Amino acid sequence: MRLFSTLILSMLLAVVLPMQGRAADLKIALAADVSSLDPHYLNIAPNVAFASHLFDALVNVDADGHLVPGLAVSWKPIDATTWEFKLRHGVKFHDGSPFTADDVIFSLDRPATLTRSPGPFTSYTKQIVAKQIVDPYTVRLKTATPYGPLALDMSAIFIVSKKAAEHATTDDFNSGRALIGTGPLKFVSFRRGERIVLKRNDDYWGEKAEWDKVTFRIITSAAPRLAALLAGDVDVIEAVPTADIARLKTDPRFHVEQKISWRTIFWHLDQLDRPSPYITDKSGKPLAANPLRDPRVRAAISMAIDRRALVDRTMEGQAVPASNIVAPGILGYNAALPVEKYDPQGAKKLLADAGYPDGFAITLHGPSDRYINDRQIVQTVAQFLNHVGISASVETLPLSVYFGKARTGAFSMSLLGWGTLAADFGLRTLLGTPDPAIGWGSWNWGRYSNPQMDKLVHASLASVDQQARDTYAQQAMAVALRDHAVIPLHYQYATWAMRKGLRYTARTDEFTFAHQFHADAPMQKASALK
Known part of the structure; x- marks a missing residue:
C-alpha cells in the first residue's frame, strides 16, 4: 500500500x-x-x-x-x-x-x-x-x-x-x-x-x-485589464482598479498583494515669468501676468483641495493624504509638515489678497493612462477649484503624448507621480533650479527655483553622515512645501491581483x-x- x-x-x-x-x-x-x-x-x-x-x-x-x-x-x-x-x-x-x-x-x-x-x-x-x-x-x-x-x-x-x-x-x-x-x-x-x-x-x-x-x-485601461484576469487571459495584473479590490480579496480564484507606495501624486505649477499658456480671465482673455508665480495663489489652490474626500471617494480608500513629495519612512520625509487643511473660505481670501477676487480660468492637464484613477483625480481637483472661484477645465492625454508636452512647460498645472528612495534625490530632480550641466531639475516642469532650497539639497547630498543628510533634506522639504512649490495630493497603494x-x-x-x-x-x- x-x-x-x-x-x-x-x-x-x-x-x-x-x-x-x-x-x-x-x-x-x-x-x-x-x-x-x-x-x-x-x-x-x-x-x-x-x-x-x-x-x-x-x-x-x-x-x-x-x-x-x-x-x-x-x-x-x-x-x-x-x-x-x-x-x-x-x-x-x-x-x-x-x-x-x-x-x-x-x-x-x-x-x-x-x-x-x-x-x-x-x-x-x-x-x-x-x-x-x-x-x-x-x-x-x-x-x-x-x-x-x-x-x-x-x-x-x-x-x-x-x-x-x-x-x-x-x-x-x-x-x-x-x-x-x-x-x-x-x-x-x-x-x-x-x-x-x-x-x-x-x-x-x-x-x-x-x-x-x-x-x-x-493594457492601460483598468476595466479591460481586470477583464483579462477574470477571463484567465493573464495570470497577473498590476494597478488593480480600486473599485474591485475588495471583491477580488474575497474571490477564492485570486490572490491580492498590497503595499503603500513610495509614489507621491502631486501637481506641478507653472512658475515662469510670462503669461501662462492655459490661464485666462473668465471671459477667455489671456492674463498679462502668471498668477501661479504668487505663493498666495499656490497656497489657495492647495487649500481648495479636500484630500480626505479625494482619498475616500476618488481613490476609494486606496491612498493616504500627502504632505511631502516623498512617502513616510523615506529619508528626508518631514513629519512636521501637516497635510494641508481643506479651507475653501481661506482659499478665496488668499485669491482676493493676491488680486484675483473673482478667480481666473485654468486648464488642468494629466495623463489618462498612467496613475491609478488619474483621469478621475484631475476631474475631482477641477471641481474643488471651481468651488473657490477658479474656473477649471480638464484635458487628459495618453502618457506618450503627455510627458513630452509637460516637460517643455506646455501646461499651466500638470499632474505627476514620482517615487524615490530619498527626498534630496526627489527635490534635486523635481524642484532643483534647472541646470543641465549638473543634471538638476530634469523633471522640474514648473521651473521653480529657490536658492535656499538648492543650498540645503546640496548640503544633504554632500553628507556622508546619514543623520545630517536626513536633517538637511527635511529642511529643504520644508522650504519647498511651505512655498507650495508643488501641491502634494496623496500616496497611492500599490496593488497586484493574481490567479x-x-x-x-x-x-x-x-x-x-x-x-x-x-x-x-x-x-x-x-x-x-x-
Whole structure:
C-alpha cells in the first residue's frame, strides 16, 4: 500500500511540477506602456521596471526600498570624494560574453550621449567627474565634492554590454539588436503598445526565474485589464482598479498583494515669468501676468483641495493624504509638515489678497493612462477649484503624448507621480533650479527655483553622515512645501491581483518583476491532491 501511494504521489508530482514554473509560462498585464527598451533613454517608472528584467544595476533595491548587492557585491568610500565598487565575478551577458569593469564605465558614460532624451538619467551620473578601473572587477568613481548617496544613484543606471551597445542607437535597443544584458530574462519580441515576450536566462548569476517564457501585455485601461484576469487571459495584473479590490480579496480564484507606495501624486505649477499658456480671465482673455508665480495663489489652490474626500471617494480608500513629495519612512520625509487643511473660505481670501477676487480660468492637464484613477483625480481637483472661484477645465492625454508636452512647460498645472528612495534625490530632480550641466531639475516642469532650497539639497547630498543628510533634506522639504512649490495630493497603494497559486512580495516601488513571482510549492499541491 505504501509503495502504491508513493507511485501515485510521484505521478502527481510529474504532472504538477511542469505547471509550477520551470516549464510554465507567465502572463502579466501591465498598466502603463513601455515606451522604450533602451535602459538609458527615458527615466520613467514603466521603462525602468521593465528594463530590470533584462539588465542589472551595480546596486539593486529590495521590496522595502533597501539597497542590496547587484552587479557590485560591495561598495565603500575610499575618501570624501571617491567610492570603490567591487564587481561580481563570473557574470555573463546574454550573448555569453563576460561582464567586466569596461561595461560599467561605458554604461555610466552613455546617458550623457542621449541628448534628445525626454527624461534623462544624467541626474544620476553628472556628479561623477572621474572613473578609474583598478582591475577588471574593481571600479572607483570620483565626485567633485563629497557626495554621500552615490550608491543609491548607481541603483538607477543599468549596465549594458559595451560590445553590443557601443555603436547602437535607441532604435537598436527597441528592435532587440542591442538588448544584451545580464538580467534574469532574455528578449524574444516587442510589439509596441501591445506585448513584450521574454524567456528565462538559464545562466543568470542570481536566483533564476521559474518561468520558461513571460508575456507582458500592455493594457492601460483598468476595466479591460481586470477583464483579462477574470477571463484567465493573464495570470497577473498590476494597478488593480480600486473599485474591485475588495471583491477580488474575497474571490477564492485570486490572490491580492498590497503595499503603500513610495509614489507621491502631486501637481506641478507653472512658475515662469510670462503669461501662462492655459490661464485666462473668465471671459477667455489671456492674463498679462502668471498668477501661479504668487505663493498666495499656490497656497489657495492647495487649500481648495479636500484630500480626505479625494482619498475616500476618488481613490476609494486606496491612498493616504500627502504632505511631502516623498512617502513616510523615506529619508528626508518631514513629519512636521501637516497635510494641508481643506479651507475653501481661506482659499478665496488668499485669491482676493493676491488680486484675483473673482478667480481666473485654468486648464488642468494629466495623463489618462498612467496613475491609478488619474483621469478621475484631475476631474475631482477641477471641481474643488471651481468651488473657490477658479474656473477649471480638464484635458487628459495618453502618457506618450503627455510627458513630452509637460516637460517643455506646455501646461499651466500638470499632474505627476514620482517615487524615490530619498527626498534630496526627489527635490534635486523635481524642484532643483534647472541646470543641465549638473543634471538638476530634469523633471522640474514648473521651473521653480529657490536658492535656499538648492543650498540645503546640496548640503544633504554632500553628507556622508546619514543623520545630517536626513536633517538637511527635511529642511529643504520644508522650504519647498511651505512655498507650495508643488501641491502634494496623496500616496497611492500599490496593488497586484493574481490567479490562485501565485505569490508575489509587494514592492514599495510598485515595480512588477516577473522573475519574483513564484508558484505554490509542488509538494503542497500534491498533498492537497491526496
